[in-house]
Amino acid sequence: MKLSILANDKSKPGYLAEHGLSVYVNLPFAKILFDTGFTRVFLDNARKMGIDLNIIDYIVLSHGHYDHTGGLLYMPPVKNIDSIIVHKDALIPKYAMENPIRYNGIPFDFNEIGWIESKSIFVERLYEITSGVYVLGNIPHQNKQDKYYVDGKPDDFHDEMILIVESAKGLNILMGCSHYGVIEGINAVRSHFPGKKILNVLAGMHLGSKEVSEIKVIADYLETLELERLIPLHCTGEAAMQFFKQKFKEKCLLLEAGDEIEL
Ligand SMILES: [Fe+2]
Numbered sequence: 001m002k003l004s005i006l007a008n009d010k011s012k013p014g015y016l017a018e019h020g021l022s023v024y025v026n027l028p029f030a031k032i033l034f035d036t037g038f039t040r041v042f043l044d045n046a047r048k049m050g051i052d053l054n055i056i057d058y059i060v061l062s063h064g065h066y067d068h069t070g071g072l073l074y075m076p077p078v079k080n081i082d083s084i085i086v087h088k089d090a091l092i093p094k095y096a097m098e099n100p101i102r103y104n105g106i107p108f109d110f111n112e113i114g115w116i117e118s119k120s121i122f123v124e125r126l127y128e129i130t131s132g133v134y135v136l137g138n139i140p141h142q143n144k145q146d147k148y149y150v151d152g153k154p155d156d157f158h159d160e161m162i163l164i165v166e167s168a169k170g171l172n173i174l175m176g177c178s179h180y181g182v183i184e185g186i187n188a189v190r191s192h193f194p195g196k197k198i199l200n201v202l203a204g205m206h207l208g209s210k211e212v213s214e215i216k217v218i219a220d221y222l223e224t225l226e227l228e229r230l231i232p233l234h235c236t237g238e239a240a241m242q243f244f245k246q247k248f249k250e251k252c253l254l255l256e257a258g259d260e261i262e263l
């Protein structure tokens with residue numbers, strides 16, 4: 001499986017960066033676009049990397065935040081795409097309770113764009129996209145993030161879905177923002193795939209405002225998994241990324257837009 005980072009908060013020289021995430025997942029039997037960033041940055045970076053997004057089979061939108069979905073508006077219709085997979089509640093308007101209040105949901109209407117509307121599949125919980133490839137939503141957790149609101153209530157992020165790719169040796173996990181919590185997300189995957197080894201984790205981890213003690217708890221948990229690769233990016237936060245890099249050394253990859261990795 002080859003992963004190409006198309007949009008991320010940091011980029012290699014010559015590539016564009018933005019606050020957002022988009023990863024191209026190239027499997028022998030399926031080509032998947034995991035998130036689309038906020039703008040057309042992922043398209044420009046893909047072109048520069050020689051990646052043809054006209055041949056993708058699936059788009060998976062991890063959750064209904066602008067920085068993971070907005071780029072879809074700029075995407076030319078993909079003729080032979082099988083489906084766009086999104087949680088049924090990702091489309092509910094979402095807000096960040098800042099001063100002034102900021103809209104941070106999907107910045108366009110699915111129903112107004114014909115190819116998106118006709119190809120969308122709305123899911124929740126566990127859904128098998130194609131053989132050995134799943135999304136898992138409705139992640140159980142107790143974490144409160146009071147800044148984010150949906151329907152006038154603090155967002156519980158049940159619309160955030162994890163992309164899971166099964167290989168002969170175990171599971172590869174991709175998480176957009178991990179708003180439900182990194183540990184809770186991985187534990188949810190483990191409960192659905194008992195006995196399966198977790199090989200690789202790529203994730204925006206949303207740890208920018210966390211104390212070192214909280215980052216350490218997550219790092220200690222990740223250590224128990226004995227991962228082949230940990231790839232923290234997007235909203236993980238600089239302090240957490242450096243903490244993970246120091247702890248996991250060459251097993252931790254700090255990838256930027258424009259980078260590719262074979263797992
Ligand atoms: Fe994000």
Ligand SMILES: [Fe+2]
Nearest residue numbers: 063065177179
């Ligand atoms: Fe998010």
